[in-house]
Amino acid sequence: MRTIEITESDGILLAGLVVDGRLTDLAAERPARPGLSGAVFLARVERVDRVSAAAFLDIGTGRSAFLPLRGPEADALRAGAPVIVQIIADPRGDKGGGEKGAEATRDIALPGATVIHLPFSANVAVSHRLGPAAKRDWQQRLAGGWIVRAAAAAVPPDQVLAEAQRLGRRWEAVADRAETTRAPALLEPAPGAARRLILDHPDVARVVVDGAALLPPLQRWAAAAVPELASRIAGGPTPLGDALDALLAPTVALPSGGSITIEATRALTAIDVDGGRSPDHLRTNREAAAEIARQLRLRNIGGTVVVDFISMRRGGDKAAILNAFRAALADDPLKVQLGEALSPLGLAELARERRGQALAAIIET
Structure with missing residues (x-):
């Protein structure tokens, strides 16, 4: 049986995938200092370095983000211009003992359980696990930029299309905020450890949440984002915190x-x-x-x-x-x-x- 267990231990939120009683995946974060990976920002271009083909961005966090540029992008961007980006890597230490800023991309991806929305793409990509027939089918059903995940094979097509509609509306709301907001600004927060793990494994038999404060917000999110899974989320004890010592x-x-x-x-x-x-x-x-x-x-x-x-x-x-x-x-x-x-x-x-x-x-x- 596959379950997801979620708990908080010593200020660290832990979300783990347990398969037949064995922990196989773990996501962690400090809620007091959440990561940026997956967050969407309206950034302000600080400077463009054409030698390294990169732009440095003000995303409002006090540390510049790094945006690799491709081809004509280096000539199109100007200092002071706003640009919508998504963080794909959190800040981390470098070889010299300092810290590298977050890495960003303009290829926005809004993840769902069965599809990922790519609003700046016109292509429909399909997981190779679904096979060529499913690939042709989904490329006919969907318009715009999408990745159809392997999990789509386990649910009715109408459920996948309903999720695609939810993600499309979510992007429209993000784009509207970008039009009425001054850079730098956060347009879409990072999904966080627990939500990301749930989206990566929507086929679990249940999600067990150990913590009265954690359960209600997760249930509200699931009801809106993955309603088919909401009924499988419940409170209960988990031994997840006991795994930390061994993993360190x-x-x-x-x-x-x-x-x-x-x-x-x-x-x-x-x-x-x-x-x-x-x-x-x-x-x-x-x-x-x-x-x-x-x-x-x-x-x-x-x-x-x-x-x-x-x-x-x-x-x-x-x-x-x-x-x-x-x-x-x-x-x-x-x-x-x-x-x-x-x-x-x-x-x-x-x-x-x-x-x-x-x-x-x-x-x-």
């Missing part, structure tokens, strides 16, 4: 007796696989591949990740581990790019999309 520990034990150790640096995240007492290195590497894919999601690790698997001599074993790792990463809701081959020393390199702050960064702030 650098070492994770594997069933075979081996372990993985996770260490974050400024440039990348390094993960070492240790065989421990296990003589079967292939088995330990397989276990590690599955657990690393899980830990990336639980700890919200983004950017470059290098995994040092236990060395294997046979080329067939290396290929088997890489295939197992690729399969374990396939269900990640964020974009993951895995290298085509292991290095001679057994290193695997991947890049994982950043969404919000890593769990460790949230806990430490």
Whole structure:
């Protein structure tokens, strides 16, 4: 059974996906200092750097946001001009010990449970999991910019179209606010950890909310945004807060007796696989591949990740581990790019999309 559990522990909001009693995904945030990822702003252009093809924006938070520019955008934008943007990466520390501002995009995306609205696009993209027949069908049913998510396969088409209408009206309200507001201004707040996880997993059997203050606003939001799910949201105890200590520990034990150790640096995240007492290195590497894919999601690790698997001599074993790792990463809701081959020393390199702050960064702030 798949459930979502939501609770607040020591000032941190936790939302976790639990599959058959095992935590597989975790989203976290500090409600007192919510992240910006997903928020839509009417920003004011501070300056345009044509050398780096980027604009620096005032979004009203006291720290400039960074907007990469493509082609003619660098010539079209002028200092002082208003521009609608969405934050796709929260501010984070850089290699020099400072902090990089939030990263923005002009490709606005308003997420729903079955569709994502792209108001500045004219294309309809369909999840490859739905197949070519569904792709043709949805491209005929929808007009404008949309991404049809895999979850659309589990509900009637009318439900998907109803959600598309809600998202269309929501964008119209955002656009109206932009017309009557002076930059910089927040047009649409970030969805937050709990709401984003619910939208990513609308097929859960239930959503359990531990906290009298958390339940009513979440129920009101669900009634408006995902009414089909609203009846499955209820109060109740959750053990989610107990998972934090284990998720902050650098070492994770594997069933075979081996372990993985996770260490974050400024440039990348390094993960070492240790065989421990296990003589079967292939088995330990397989276990590690599955657990690393899980830990990336639980700890919200983004950017470059290098995994040092236990060395294997046979080329067939290396290929088997890489295939197992690729399969374990396939269900990640964020974009993951895995290298085509292991290095001679057994290193695997991947890049994982950043969404919000890593769990460790949230806990430490």
